[in-house]
Amino acid sequence: MSREQLIDKAVATALEVVENIKPGQLDAPTPCTEFDVRKLVNHLLFWGPSLAAAAHKQPVPPPAESEADIDLTAGDWSTDLSAQLHSTATAWSTPSAWSGMTSVGSPQQLPAEMIGAMVLGEMVVHMWDLAKATGQAPTWDTGLLEFIHADLLQTASMGREMGLYGPEVQVPSDAPLIDRIVALTGRRP
DSSP, rough: OOOOHHHHHHHHHHHHHTTTTOOOGTTBOOSSSTOHHHHHHHHHOOOHHHHHHHHHTTTOOOSSGGGGGOTTTTHHHHHHHHHHHHHHHHHHHHHHGGEEOOOHHHSSEHHHHHHHHHHHHHHHHHHHHHHTTTTOOOOHHHHHHHHHHHHHHHHHHHHHHTTTSSOOOOOOTTHHHHHEEEHTTTTOO
């Protein structure tokens, strides 16, 4: 399976998770200690346009509000998040999205394949966060998890240096792949 096809696999599971979040669960804590469900949904809505624009190598206009200012009580946030997930999948589903250089919310250019792998990883890890917080047990495509795990084995230390991940959590080498992935990002499966 190509990396362009992996985004559809990630989004299919993400949509299931989003659809199963109940309104009363927005204040539930997530394994990502800086976010409860509401703040993590805000985070995904805030950064989603930047992730999609990066695939098109387009600059992203500054958002009208900060990440904390998105009001989940106005409108249907699950429909908005689902639409953003679809937009991100469409943007990263072409080979050209994965070639050349691009950026996400800063002038620093990075290889598009690095950003695309980050998009896949963030989608799976943050959906795992939301699923754990809301009592869900989704399943992900094995090829998708293998791709993300291989990428994180090479990039997690850089993510920790940048403050994006916590210290690696030790898990058995035969732990489920999703557990090994989230452990690399500092989460306790």
